[in-house]
Amino acid sequence: MTVYEFAVYEMLPAAVLGFAAGMVYRIARYLSVYKRTVRPRRRARSIGHSLVHLVKTFAYPIYFSIKEERIMFASGLLGLHILGVIPLLFLFSHHVTWWAYYFPPYAALKRLAIPPSATSAALTVTAPVTPVSGMSGIFVNTIWGPLTVVLNGDVLAIIAIVATVFKVVEKIPKKVVGKVSYVRIGDFVALLLLLFILVTGFMATQHLPSGEIGVYKTVLGLHILGAEVLLILLPFTKFFHFVFGYWYGKLHEWYDLVWTRGV
């Protein structure tokens, strides 16, 4: 059995099950420490105030990091999230096809698909893409128009890879020189796993190190396998913020500060 076959046919259901079990475990832990308490009388504020501040609750950290922590904003939020992992994961054309295969309604997002490069809309592995081709100057025909200059797999993957490397590297002096306690081994494991997935994905799209079908399938298999490992580890790593921590945290903050206290 090849790595590719193992990743696609054997590991996938196990990864989904592992993820589901991990999520159930994490949620059960929350329920296990539930304590009944008497809530205070909420401060009367209009629904409009509460809704505006719902948006503000989510926006304030972004606004603040743009204003006060520009490097963190550029590397973490912009590079890694907004221009990196989020569009690649959900809108990169190959991924849209993958999601739609397992969840057909997802095909509706095909119109928003981001092509592998600015000069080709090729969506299949049989049409390898040259990043700069004889078609230079003519953007691939996507809904994104000129934005395709940035919104393409090559550029986004490079941004995500650079941002991930930066996030790994910036932690080293903090830990070694600054002696801070909050840089954890798990952070490196998580970021290096992400880096592995990004690099193998980029290599597979580019048919690197060679276009030979066996090599290609091995690289792609490693990419998928990496993603599956991430899926299994997701409930137990910092990636949990993506499916739960971020949403729960900010919604709780809104409920506590805005809804209850009227901030």
Place this chain on the structure above:
Amino acid sequence: MEAVVPAVKKALKRVDPVQLHFLENCVACAACESVCPYTPISKLYSPVNKAEELRFMYRKVMTVSGRLLGPLVHAKIPKTEEELEWIREVAYRCTNCWHCYTVCPFGINSGSMISVLRTFVDSIGMTPTILKAFEQFEASGRFMENEGLARVWQQILDKASEAVGGDLPLDKKGAQVLYMPWLAEAMFVPDSVVNTIRILSKIGVDWTMPSKPLAIRPAVGSVTGNLEQKKTVLSAIDSYLKEFGAKTVLLSDGGFPYTDLRFELPGVVGRVPEYRVLHLAEFLVELLRQGKVKFKSGSDKVTWHDPCKLARASGVIPEPRILLREATTEFRELPHHGAESYCCGGGSGMGCMTRELHEAMGQLTGMKFELSERESNFIAKAEEAYLKSIERKMRDVKQSEAEIVVTACPVCVETIQRGASLYGPEVEVLHLATYLVERIEPA
């Protein structure tokens, strides 16, 4: 050291789903660093780094991986005196201002975690002596038996009585408004109490106040992490207010006593009280809207410093501004204000970490605060950090070009006054009541 494990377990009993989120979902982005008043002194005092000390214990006690793998997954229980001393140090480099809470992309309240860490510090008997003394004095309910403290209170009553030109309506049953000043206000910002009384008398409100303060500053246990003390004190206050039949409870203290009474009390005593708790700012805005008071407007260059507990933790943000804009045409905001206001650095007991205060309290109460060499060093270092932490706020004040800083928390008044003398600019720092008393009148 045998007290450590039970103390860890006691602290971790405070873990509920929200604390669990705080403990588990930090991605170590350190966004919280930039808002904490103590991080400019050392990155080791950043909220995320301080909270990590609690996470070490949590992982060791409450996670499977922590129990099995220990240090490999950053799970440990402190084992040496040095480790305990470090935990006390980081626990007392936090004002619980909650700015880390709002700036965190995941809504993690590191201040709340540091409060849990203080429960641990308290359980191993390492709470700073002066706070412990306040805490025990307050819980005993016998602090007015102390001659020095009783004298302070009597002086306040005398001054207020003289200012209003007659007897104060003390313990008057059936009054519409029950004003609750605390002993700490009488000690540190006596003018705020006297001027609140003057305002109440001047605008003709049917008011009263207890002849003796019910607490030093309730609840000191909120600061030290001693939840039993907090429950004892808040329950006693709640019983008094219930028995008194209070309808509106008015506070001039805009620090943690406001959040304790307004938002924490129901969870602590297990019932939603029938009385409402208002800060002076809210109360006066209510009267203004009802057309019962008006202001003589001047042109002082005034700014408002939002006490963290009153603004970020309680939502009393528009009210002081409404009042100050009525009272002066030259009101201006600080660069960081409202829910984004920078903390002054003095909250959550940090303002008590000065040798000067130890001496002053010793003289006032006749108590001798005997500190070990280790604690003396701790206080000296904490004082140095506290005094440095104020500088950032003063830069904001300077930028505003205000000549008067008005605020509502005794510790903020004290801290910004210190900041002005240490770093400038030359400003007058006044409690809201003091600023408004000459400008407010009945409509």
